[in-house]
Amino acid sequence: MNVRMKTFPLLKPALLSVSAGLAFAVLLGATSEAFAQTTAEQTAAQRAAYQPVFRLDGGNMTYAFGVNERGELQQIYWGGKLGAGDAIPTPKAAMELASFDNSYNNTPQEYAGWGQGLYMEPALKVTFADGNRDLVLHYVSSNKPDENSLNIVLKDISRAITVTLHYTMDPDSGILARAATIENAEPKAVVVEQAAAAAYSLPPAHYTLNYLSGRWAGEWTLNRETIKQGQRVLESRRGSTGHQNNPWFAIGKGDAGEENGEVWYGALAWSGSWRITVEQDALDKVRVTGGFNPFDFGYTLKPGERLETPIFYSGYTHHGYGGASRSLHRFIRGHVLPQAPNPKTRPVIYNSWEATEMNVTEPGQEALAEKAAALGIDRFIMDDGWFGQRKTDHAGLGDWYVNKEKFPNGLKPLIDKVKSLGMDFGLWVEPEMVNPDSDLYRKHPDWVLNFPGRPRTEQRTQLVLNLARPDVRAYVFGFLDKLLSENQISFLKWDYNRNWSEPGWDQLPGDQQKRVYVEFTRNLYSILAELRAKHPGVEIESCSGGGGRVDLGILRYTDEVWPSDNTDPLDRLTQQDGFSRAYPVQVMMAWVTDSPHWLNNRATSVTYRMLVSMQGSLGIGANLNNWNAEEMATAKRLIAAYHKVQKTVQQGDLYRLISPTDGSEFSATESVSADKSQAAFFAFVHSTQEGRSFPRLQLMGLDPAATYALTSIEGKAAPDTPAEATGAWWMNHGIDLMLRGDFQGAAFSLDKK
Numbered sequence: 001m002n003v004r005m006k007t008f009p010l011l012k013p014a015l016l017s018v019s020a021g022l023a024f025a026v027l028l029g030a031t032s033e034a035f036a037q038t039t040a041e042q043t044a045a046q047r048a049a050y051q052p053v054f055r056l057d058g059g060n061m062t063y064a065f066g067v068n069e070r071g072e073l074q075q076i077y078w079g080g081k082l083g084a085g086d087a088i089p090t091p092k093a094a095m096e097l098a099s100f101d102n103s104y105n106n107t108p109q110e111y112a113g114w115g116q117g118l119y120m121e122p123a124l125k126v127t128f129a130d131g132n133r134d135l136v137l138h139y140v141s142s143n144k145p146d147e148n149s150l151n152i153v154l155k156d157i158s159r160a161i162t163v164t165l166h167y168t169m170d171p172d173s174g175i176l177a178r179a180a181t182i183e184n185a186e187p188k189a190v191v192v193e194q195a196a197a198a199a200y201s202l203p204p205a206h207y208t209l210n211y212l213s214g215r216w217a218g219e220w221t222l223n224r225e226t227i228k229q230g231q232r233v234l235e236s237r238r239g240s241t242g243h244q245n246n247p248w249f250a251i252g253k254g255d256a257g258e259e260n261g262e263v264w265y266g267a268l269a270w271s272g273s274w275r276i277t278v279e280q281d282a283l284d285k286v287r288v289t290g291g292f293n294p295f296d297f298g299y300t301l302k303p304g305e306r307l308e309t310p311i312f313y314s315g316y317t318h319h320g321y322g323g324a325s326r327s328l329h330r331f332i333r334g335h336v337l338p339q340a341p342n343p344k345t346r347p348v349i350y351n352s353w354e355a356t357e358m359n360v361t362e363p364g365q366e367a368l369a370e371k372a373a374a375l376g377i378d379r380f381i382m383d384d385g386w387f388g389q390r391k392t393d394h395a396g397l398g399d400w401y402v403n404k405e406k407f408p409n410g411l412k413p414l415i416d417k418v419k420s421l422g423m424d425f426g427l428w429v430e431p432e433m434v435n436p437d438s439d440l441y442r443k444h445p446d447w448v449l450n451f452p453g454r455p456r457t458e459q460r461t462q463l464v465l466n467l468a469r470p471d472v473r474a475y476v477f478g479f480l481d482k483l484l485s486e487n488q489i490s491f492l493k494w495d496y497n498r499n500w501s502e503p504g505w506d507q508l509p510g511d512q513q514k515r516v517y518v519e520f521t522r523n524l525y526s527i528l529a530e531l532r533a534k535h536p537g538v539e540i541e542s543c544s545g546g547g548g549r550v551d552l553g554i555l556r557y558t559d560e561v562w563p564s565d566n567t568d569p570l571d572r573l574t575q576q577d578g579f580s581r582a583y584p585v586q587v588m589m590a591w592v593t594d595s596p597h598w599l600n601n602r603a604t605s606v607t608y609r610m611l612v613s614m615q616g617s618l619g620i621g622a623n624l625n626n627w628n629a630e631e632m633a634t635a636k637r638l639i640a641a642y643h644k645v646q647k648t649v650q651q652g653d654l655y656r657l658i659s660p661t662d663g664s665e666f667s668a669t670e671s672v673s674a675d676k677s678q679a680a681f682f683a684f685v686h687s688t689q690e691g692r693s694f695p696r697l698q699l700m701g702l703d704p705a706a707t708y709a710l711t712s713i714e715g716k717a718a719p720d721t722p723a724e725a726t727g728a729w730w731m732n733h734g735i736d737l738m739l740r741g742d743f744q745g746a747a748f749s750l751d752k753k
């Protein structure tokens with residue numbers, strides 16, 4: 001396999017050149033020559049004589065760290081941009097406050113080894129072959145691989161373990177990408193038991209932690225809690241990202257709100273088991289450490305081997321939670337997505353899952369395709385059920401040949417039909433899974449994650465293929481490559497419908513088997529990279545029973561994600577709000593499905609459902625055979641209207657004008673195009689009570705001097721609303737909407753004259 005995965009540099013090389021002329025990575029007092037190797041024998045005087053300080057500037061952020069008098073790398077500052085000429089002080093290790101509050105524990109190290117009396121979360125913990133587990137990392141050298149990047153080499157005070165810390169600053173957004181490479185130059189193997197990508201520190205203050213939690217069909221719940229002493233652990237032990245926690249955080253200071261106040265935020269780019277700890281120490285300092293989940297971790301590094309951690313991105317804003325998410329959205333669109341920096345807008349799609357489930361047939365899908373095309377849909381996607389002996393979820397996974405009973409002439413007739421209707425064709429796959437009732441499992445029962453002689457726990461009657469194995473990787477790449485080579489497929493919906501159990505890899509010696517936690521995910525990424533390279537026209541969605549695999553790792557290889565199997569529009573309003581804290585609407589697929597909804601048995605109008613989904617990347621997932629002429633006409637009209645604001649919604653700046661998470665019966669979002677020439681806004685009421693009016697909406701992000709014309713996509717503004725007015729009017733005076741009833745929505749666009 002000669003496909004290079006995206007590792008370092010941490011931004012795409014093409015973008016690094018954009019930074020010319022920006023005040024980036026001013027290395028104060030540092031040179032790129034190697035600092036004399038730090039050893040136990042080195043005197044304090046020698047160390048004090050060479051204490052470099054490093055400063056990274058980007059967007060509105062400055063990040064600074066340096067070497068303290070002991071030789072440790074210590075964070076100095078993370079916050080709003082400092083003056084270009086401001087002197088950054090050389091860091092001093094914290095004082096020992098008491099024997100129980102020692103200096104090593106209190107010093108905000110950039111990347112602390114577990115040793116010396118560290119009780120905070122270590123960034124790195126190892127066991128050497130002789131049983132020594134003390135690791136004390138001191139500064140060795142720095143180098144600057146390019147204008148926006150900086151590498152810092154640390155080494156243990158006596159053992160040949162080195163850590164290279166990688167820093168890449170995005171000059172526009174100020175989003176910092178950090179990762180670490182751990183290398184064993186000892187004569188014997190070393191077991192890495194814990195490896196973070198980075199640790200970030202904040203000084204004592206009153207902070208509020210924001211994080212996302214959930215479950216299947218209930219992803220994207222925004223939680224807000226005061227940070228108190230002790231640890232809040234956000235994690236997945238499941239082998240993949242998980243529905244339960246998402247690897248994102250935002251920390252607001254004091255009374256930071258949606259559009260004001262200081263917010264520090266971050267996201268981990270890893271789709272395997274992960275952990276972020278947010279910890280306030282006994283002296284009230286806060287440390288955020290993120291990387292591989294140390295639970296059951298044990299990566300044996302043979303002499304000369306390295307382990308690269310995922311990237312842990314971070315950013316800062318003084319524009320509140322809204323400012324934080326807008327910045328992250330822009331960064332993801334511009335630097336993370338496979339089509340960055342100019343990802344195509346997501347087409348309006350039709351997906352067959354809720355209409356037919358696994359009962360897919362050639363005539364059935366063709367009938368749906370005709371209806372979808374009549375609505376103005378761009379892409380038709382056939383979901384689960386087309387392959388092997390797949391009739392229910394009890395069989396077929398692993399056997400990726402077309403089911404001849406359902407498609408006697410293969411996929412070609414359906415694909416031809418879809419294309420003749422003016423749409424492109426997408427297909428569902430679940431490549432990492434196998435049903436015990438499949439030809440693949442009967443032939444290769446050893447290919448699944450398992451511990452020999454132990455039960456194999458099934459979930460949805462399926463087992464997880466051990467993608468870390470080279471033969472399994474070859475099989476998975478092989479069948480996908482064949483499928484894409486033999487059929488005109490423009491899109492894959494890549495599903496993943498269970499978490500791990502019995503994560504054994506018995507082909508390896510016992511001390512190597514835990515590598516599965518790293519190699520599985522790396523092979524997933526490399527398959528995606530290789531498929532994209534070989535089939536550049538194909539787009540891919542990451543799905544995991546809804547939103548179980550959404551993170552900045554998978555988003556380097558996939559164009560969009562399926563946020564939740566819950567498509568109830570009322571639930572979607574809060575889910576979309578939570579999702580948008582971390583991820584851009586560009587990647588958030590939002591289907592309109594049938595009513596009453598299968599999950600909550602709630603009935604809503606097609607208009608309401610359409611408007612909710614039009615805040616994201618719109619799709620239809622309903623059984624169109626059951627829609628009447630009026631519903632079809634409404635959907636067609638709103639799809640046409642969506643096309644006019646599609647780029648603004650998907651790629652504009654998002655303002656959460658009224659968040660449904662505030663317990664309000666009202667909610668509203670607004671998107672403004674990058675050039676401020678267009679805005680689209682959506683407003684919803686759950687249930688009007690006592691005749692209350694919808695709150696006046698003061699729009700945001702417009703050009704105050706420009707004149708914008710108001711167009712209704714759906715719903716009415718108050719009769720005295722001007723047909724056109726300046727951005728200043730729409731932002732300061734605002735707009736009153738005539739919006740009352742149960743589950744009602746309205747949408748408008750503002751177009752610059």
Ligand code: DGJ
Binds near residue numbers: 428543565
């Ligand atoms: C879970 C996905 O989230 C659904 O959209 C659908 O594709 C099913 N899997 C198919 O089994």
